[in-house]
Amino acid sequence: MTTALLKQPTSTPAVRKPNRSFVHGLLSNKKALTGLAVMVIFIALALLAPVLFPGDPSRITAMASMEPSAEHWLGTTAKGQDVLALTLHGSRSSLFVGLTVGLASTFIGILVGLASAYFGKFIDEALSLVTNVFLLLPGLPLLVILAAFLPPGLGTVILVLVVTGWAGSARVLRSQALSIRSKDFVAAAVVSGERAGRIMFREILPNMASIVMGTLLACVIYGIGAQAGLEFLGLGDVSTVSWGNNLFWAGNEGALLTGSWWVFVPSGVCIALVAFALALINYAVDEVTNPRLRKIKTPQATPVKTERSAAK
Amino acid sequence: MRFILRRLGFYLIAFWASITLNFLLPRFMPGDPVSRMFARSQDRMQPEQIEALRKLLGVDDRPIWEQYVDYLHNVFTGQMGVSISRFPTPVTEVISSQIGWTLLLGGTALVIAAVVGNLLGILAAWRRGGAIDSALPPVLVFIGSFPYFWLAMGALYLFGVVLGWFPIRHAFTDGLEPAFTWEFIGDVGAHLVLPALTIVLVSIGGWMLGMRNTMIATNSEDYITMAEAKGLRPSRIMLRYAARNAMLPSVTSFGMGLGFVVGGALLTEVVFAYPGVGYQLLNAVQGLDYPLMQGLFLTITAAVLLANFLVDILYVRLDPRVRSN
Numbered sequence: 001m002t003t004a005l006l007k008q009p010t011s012t013p014a015v016r017k018p019n020r021s022f023v024h025g026l027l028s029n030k031k032a033l034t035g036l037a038v039m040v041i042f043i044a045l046a047l048l049a050p051v052l053f054p055g056d057p058s059r060i061t062a063m064a065s066m067e068p069s070a071e072h073w074l075g076t077t078a079k080g081q082d083v084l085a086l087t088l089h090g091s092r093s094s095l096f097v098g099l100t101v102g103l104a105s106t107f108i109g110i111l112v113g114l115a116s117a118y119f120g121k122f123i124d125e126a127l128s129l130v131t132n133v134f135l136l137l138p139g140l141p142l143l144v145i146l147a148a149f150l151p152p153g154l155g156t157v158i159l160v161l162v163v164t165g166w167a168g169s170a171r172v173l174r175s176q177a178l179s180i181r182s183k184d185f186v187a188a189a190v191v192s193g194e195r196a197g198r199i200m201f202r203e204i205l206p207n208m209a210s211i212v213m214g215t216l217l218a219c220v221i222y223g224i225g226a227q228a229g230l231e232f233l234g235l236g237d238v239s240t241v242s243w244g245n246n247l248f249w250a251g252n253e254g255a256l257l258t259g260s261w262w263v264f265v266p267s268g269v270c271i272a273l274v275a276f277a278l279a280l281i282n283y284a285v286d287e288v289t290n291p292r293l294r295k296i297k298t299p300q301a302t303p304v305k306t307e308r309s310a311a312k
Numbered sequence: 313m314r315f316i317l318r319r320l321g322f323y324l325i326a327f328w329a330s331i332t333l334n335f336l337l338p339r340f341m342p343g344d345p346v347s348r349m350f351a352r353s354q355d356r357m358q359p360e361q362i363e364a365l366r367k368l369l370g371v372d373d374r375p376i377w378e379q380y381v382d383y384l385h386n387v388f389t390g391q392m393g394v395s396i397s398r399f400p401t402p403v404t405e406v407i408s409s410q411i412g413w414t415l416l417l418g419g420t421a422l423v424i425a426a427v428v429g430n431l432l433g434i435l436a437a438w439r440r441g442g443a444i445d446s447a448l449p450p451v452l453v454f455i456g457s458f459p460y461f462w463l464a465m466g467a468l469y470l471f472g473v474v475l476g477w478f479p480i481r482h483a484f485t486d487g488l489e490p491a492f493t494w495e496f497i498g499d500v501g502a503h504l505v506l507p508a509l510t511i512v513l514v515s516i517g518g519w520m521l522g523m524r525n526t527m528i529a530t531n532s533e534d535y536i537t538m539a540e541a542k543g544l545r546p547s548r549i550m551l552r553y554a555a556r557n558a559m560l561p562s563v564t565s566f567g568m569g570l571g572f573v574v575g576g577a578l579l580t581e582v583v584f585a586y587p588g589v590g591y592q593l594l595n596a597v598q599g600l601d602y603p604l605m606q607g608l609f610l611t612i613t614a615a616v617l618l619a620n621f622l623v624d625i626l627y628v629r630l631d632p633r634v635r636s637n
Binding site for chain 2: 232
């Protein structure tokens with residue numbers, strides 16, 4: 001993928017052109033379109049939630065534990081809240097946290113990865129050591145411990161998820177940056193006396209745009225899933241409405257044992273649909289940028305991605 | 313040998329980092345959670361026990377470095393204090409009574425997922441574009457996108473509550489004496505099915521795709537063409553030539569998976585109220601049982617690091633390139 005980009009002249013404006021063909025390739029890819037469509041629907045529903053269901057979604061509006069009906073499309077909880085309202089409002093917090101965690105983890109990953117690759121030697125050794133330690137520390141128990149000690153709240157959830165999530169992206173981005181660091185045009189930039197920051201962000205970074213995008217998507221998926229897990233354990237901010245908290249209350253109120261499947265199915269399916277849509281876009285990005293994967297029409301993950309999923 | 317020593321050094325640093333994290337967390341967190349804990353349970357404890365816990369969790373006035381040295385000493389001599397929620401059982405005793413269940417659940421699930429997943433990956437790569445290769449990966453990726461605990465809840469509801477095929481809580485039926493009888497082992501097995509099944513379902517996709525992708529790369533190697541030219545049986549080429557050389561990343565994943573076994577089964581254990589360390593960790597958090605929390609986290613970290621170190625040793629045995637370096 002880098003070689004394709006490198007055929008362009010290496011001055012920065014040249015990056016535009018492969019970008020346009022990248023967007024075009026993405027829009028003519030069936031997986032990407034499906035994924036994008038699902039994401040657009042979810043984002044629209046999240047934005048429209050206060051219009052469709054005005055007022056506090058967790059207020060009690062009906063009889064308890066009613067099955068889905070014309071009045072309450074997804075039934076009601078054991079408290080008598082409307083499940084559809086809870087699910088739609090829940091998407092706001094879940095998507096927001098997922099996106100924030102994804103952006104923050106990827107940003108840290110970019111900084112650490114670029115610094116490692118560009119400076120090398122001692123800085124690389126030190127940063128890699130920290131990255132590897134964070135990768136190795138068991139994620140979920142660390143999440144639980146941190147959430148237990150920090151005061152509950154949305155900020156804590158985001159902070160904790162970023163602390164446990166950045167290392168994976170840093171490792172992936174470092175190895176990619178390393179391979180670009182050894183290219184001739186970087187050496188040329190060094191010789192011509194460009195500043196370190198410029199080389200890292202204007203020369204190296206644009207050439208790893210697709211892997212940054214893949215990392216971002218993976219981090220958002222991680223953020224949404226881990227937030228749900230944390231909240232399901234009751235360690236999030238229990239007062240907010242989110243998919244994870246919906247499931248926490250479903251478990252707490254015994255929705256499973258009383259057979260109220262409609263209480264816990266919607267939030268879980270939403271998380272899965274969003275994660276699946278993002279994964280589809282991720283595969284599409286791979287296919288568009290990696291010609292080797294394009295030839296045979298089967299879904300495929302690059303080794304990079306498998307490494308990440310195993311690490312979880 | 314140098315490789316092993318370097319890895320050992322790395323794991324020691326990682327372990328030191330987690331001990332230090334454990335040391336710093338209760339000392340620098342806002343809101344003084346430890347005092348809250350003492351306020352709740354003061355009347356049940358002996359003065360000297362309170363004193364020991366204060367030292368462990370940093371509620372004393374000594375300089376911080378002195379506390380740190382003391383803490384390190386305590387950790388390495390296995391003095392983790394007494395559990396608050398299961399007063400007055402020592403933390404180490406609580407942990408050792410539960411780690412077995414986690415190892416049983418996680419180990420069973422890991423071995424099944426790794427073996428079946430890798431075999432499916434081998435078959436998918438060998439017949440690229442065939443039935444397994446085109447149908448399974450999307451399905452498994454889709455299943456893998458569900459939140460882990462949600463699948464567990466679904467399985468519990470469907471097979472446990474609605475169909476009633478399997479027990480839904482705990483590791484064995486209440487009142488049954490743990491013993492080496494067929495009755496007890498069968499009972500434990502029945503309780504194991506649902507939790508293990510959900511872990512396998514979620515993790516199998518990663519194994520399969522990983523194996524498949526590496527094996528596609530090995531399939532185009534010259535020695536595969538050579539083996540075919542020699543007229544070897546396809547099954548032999550597949551298993552002994554291609555799969556064998558594609559195994560290495562899977563071995564690494566297995567090491568990470570072992571870590572996941574101890575720490576990652578947390579959500580499953582919570583859903584099924586399975587009495588392992590993950591379930592206990594959540595209970596400790598809810599009961600503000602800080603000594604137990606710390607002990608559990610250190611135990612889990614130590615297990616993860618040990619598992620990875622063992623895999624490194626195995627790696628040296630498997631991959632001659634590591635040895636020659």
